[in-house]
Amino acid sequence: xxxxxxxxxxxxxxxxxxxxxxxxxxxxxxxxxxxxxxxxxxxxxxxxxxxxxxxxxxxxxxxxxxxxxxxxxxxxxxxxxxxxxxxxxxxxxxxxxxxxxxxxxxxxxxxxxxxxxxxxxxxxxxxxxxxxxxxxxxxxxxxxxxxxxxxxxxxxxxxxxxxxxxxxxxxxxxxxxxxxxxxxxxxxxxxxxxxxxxxxxxxxx
Amino acid sequence: xxxxxxxxxxxxxxxxxxxxxxxxxxxxxxxxxxxxxxxxxxxxxxxxxxxxxxxxxxxxxxxxxxxxxxxxxxxxxxxxxxxxxxxxxxxxxxxxxxxxxxxxxxxxxxxxxxxxxxxxxxxxxxxxxxxxxxxxxxxxxxxxxxxxxxxxxxxxxxxxxxxxxxxxxxxxxxxxxxxxxxxxxxxxxxxxxxxxxxxxxxxxxxxxxxxxxxxxxxxxxxxxxxxxxxxxxxxxxxxxxxxxxxxxxxxxxxxxxxxxxxxxxxxxxxxxxxxxxxxxxxxxxxxxxxxxxxxxxxxxxxxxxxxxxxxxxxxxxx
Numbered sequence: 276x277x278x279x280x281x282x283x284x285x286x287x288x289x290x291x292x293x294x295x296x297x298x299x300x301x302x303x304x305x306x307x308x309x310x311x312x313x314x315x316x317x318x319x320x321x322x323x324x325x326x327x328x329x330x331x332x333x334x335x336x337x338x339x340x341x342x343x344x345x346x347x348x349x350x351x352x353x354x355x356x357x358x359x360x361x362x363x364x365x366x367x368x369x370x371x372x373x374x375x376x377x378x379x380x381x382x383x384x385x386x387x388x389x390x391x392x393x394x395x396x397x398x399x400x401x402x403x404x405x406x407x408x409x410x411x412x413x414x415x416x417x418x419x420x421x422x423x424x425x426x427x428x429x430x431x432x433x434x435x436x437x438x439x440x441x442x443x444x445x446x447x448x449x450x451x452x453x454x455x456x457x458x459x460x461x462x463x464x465x466x467x468x469x470x471x472x473x474x475x476x477x478x479x480x
Numbered sequence: 481x482x483x484x485x486x487x488x489x490x491x492x493x494x495x496x497x498x499x500x501x502x503x504x505x506x507x508x509x510x511x512x513x514x515x516x517x518x519x520x521x522x523x524x525x526x527x528x529x530x531x532x533x534x535x536x537x538x539x540x541x542x543x544x545x546x547x548x549x550x551x552x553x554x555x556x557x558x559x560x561x562x563x564x565x566x567x568x569x570x571x572x573x574x575x576x577x578x579x580x581x582x583x584x585x586x587x588x589x590x591x592x593x594x595x596x597x598x599x600x601x602x603x604x605x606x607x608x609x610x611x612x613x614x615x616x617x618x619x620x621x622x623x624x625x626x627x628x629x630x631x632x633x634x635x636x637x638x639x640x641x642x643x644x645x646x647x648x649x650x651x652x653x654x655x656x657x658x659x660x661x662x663x664x665x666x667x668x669x670x671x672x673x674x675x676x677x678x679x680x681x682x683x684x685x686x687x688x689x690x691x692x693x694x695x696x697x698x699x700x701x702x703x704x705x706x707x708x709x710x711x712x713x714x715x716x717x718x719x720x721x722x723x724x725x726x727x728x729x730x731x732x733x734x735x736x737x738x739x740x741x742x743x744x745x746x747x748x749x750x751x752x753x754x755x756x757x758x759x760x761x762x763x764x765x766x767x768x769x770x771x772x773x774x775x776x777x778x779x780x781x782x783x784x785x786x787x788x789x790x791x792x793x794x795x796x797x798x
Contacts, residue, residue: 313765314722322717322765326679374790379797423683437762441769448776452783459787463794 284393285477289352292342293474299336302328304451311444330421337414343406355393356403366396378463388479398460405453409446416443506549513558513566517543524570547628561626583620597701604698604705614663622663623649633703633734639761642734646689646703674710687761689731692720697729704730718765725766 285293309325320328347353369385374397377385386395394402416439419426427435464470465480473479506514516522519537526533548554558566561581565572587598605611610618632645653659654671675681694713695704719726761767 310721310764311768312723314718314724322721326717379793381797423680434762437767440762440764440767441772445772448779452779455783455787459790 280480282388282390282479283477284388284390284479285474286350286352287477288342288346288350290474290477292339292346295339296336296343299332299339300450300454302332303336303447304454306332307444307447333414333417333421337418340410340414355399356406358400358403363396363400367400370395370397401453401457405450409450409453413443413446413450416440416446506545506554507557509557509559514543514545517541518545543627551625551628551630553626553629580619580621583624583626600701601705604701608705608707609709610663610707618663622653639731640686642731643687643689646691647685650690677715688720688727692727692730697726699729702733721763721765723766723768725763727763727766 305319306325306329309320310322310329313322313325347356366386373382373385384395386392388394419439420436420443423436426439429435430438461470461474462468464473469480516537520542521534522537523532523534525531553561563575563578565575584598584602587593587596588602589599605620610622630645633642636642636645651671653663654669657669660666660669672681675685678684691704691707693715694707694710696706696708698704698706725732
């Protein structure tokens with residue numbers, strides 16, 4: 276699908292999902308922090324607004340997750356998320372080595388983007404982990420906290436709601452950290468703004 | 481067969497010795513009263529018809545002996561509070577009009593009960609909407625049953641039991657038309673509709689007491705008795721849902737709960753700064769785990785630091 280050096284990597288459905296997902300995640304992070312540290316004046320949202328924003332964004336994110344899930348299941352985009360265990364440690368170390376040393380020595384990326392390989396190994400497994408482990412856990416725990424009556428009363432002498440909420444908070448925090456890293460790593464394209472443009476236009480150069 | 485008899489005897493000892501023990505807590509003198517007042521029916525001699533008649537007991541006058549035996553007044557004689565004339569049977573109908581003993585008659589101004597602060601409670605109660613609207617007609621017994629009262633909040637180590645016992649006092653009128661109309665002519669109670677603004681209403685009703693929002697926290701009293709008008713009740717979520725949660729000074733204040741949390745609380749060990757908040761409940765914004773917050777802070781700043789250092793190197797090596 277390439278035209279010259281350009282590759283069409285991000286189909287419309289994926290870009291729509293990515294946009295919705297990004298907006299929801301940002302809304303959830305801001306409202307989530309506002310709820311966790313409620314009562315402190317320096318946070319953006321008051322408690323009731325934070326509850327409303329968190330609930331709405333959570334529902335939209337959950338629905339959009341299914342768009343991603345089924346999109347990957349039924350389109351060729353799913354091939355970029357296939358796990359290959361053999362030689363994984365070497366590939367990951369190679370990519371880390373590039374980010375830490377190689378790129379500053381002017382070395383070429385060990386896993387350049389191509390039609391067959393959209394993500395480098397670090398990217399790929401970070402996305403797999405976030406999208407297929409953390410996101411489902413976040414959605415399930417979030418759904419449980421929205422309907423707390425379905426949560427088990429006690430788990431090893433700890434309130435089931437407490438357990439679920441703490442788990443939800445920890446995973447949410449790691450998604451926040453992932454977002455920071457994701458946004459930074461995205462600036463490592465040909466030019467700092469190149470990858471941001473790609474996810475809007477669909478074309479990678 | 482011998483084995484069966486042995487088991488039967490054992491069963492008898494275990495269960496009936498317990499019953500006797502329970503029965504023993506109620507004074508023997510009360511058994512005459514309880515003979516009728518625990519029964520669905522009573523028998524009296526009707527002077528008009530000149531025969532014995534069996535009648536149905538008014539359900540309001542039937543006592544639950546189990547609850548009675550567990551109550552704080554279980555060792556009292558009935559006539560400690562009720563008129564001595566009730567010892568005559570059939571009772572004189574006019575006795576119903578005789579003013580009942582009130583709690584303060586025994587508990588007020590007495591050093592024995594000083595720690596319960598009955599006089600301060602009465603002062604607070606006199607400021608409440610209940611007293612404001614209904615005066616002396618609104619007696620302590622409207623909420624606290626003299627027969628069955630147990631200080632659940634100070635003895636129970638279950639938060640849920642404390643909440644249930646407390647809210648059942650409010651709901652005994654506010655969710656019971658017959659009792660509510662003893663003091664009000666309002667035809668529709670609408671407890672659920674009035675609280676529709678409250679997110680997760682059912683959860684709030686089950687997990688916190690009505691008085692959390694409907695009273696002001698009193699430092700000197702374990703339970704504030706100044707029940708405010710509904711317009712004055714707090715609607716500010718952050719009063720509970722924040723680091724300095726009001727619940728720490730009210731619901732989570734009981735030492736019995738704190739002791740339980742200190743001993744058994746898994747997360748209490750982690751939540752050193754908020755040990756007043758029980759593991760049993762999670763309160764958004766109030767249940768903080770300081771060590772976890774510290775770990776969050778370390779990871780967050782390490783990430784930002786890593787990004788900053790990497791950016792600097794990218795700029796320098798460009």
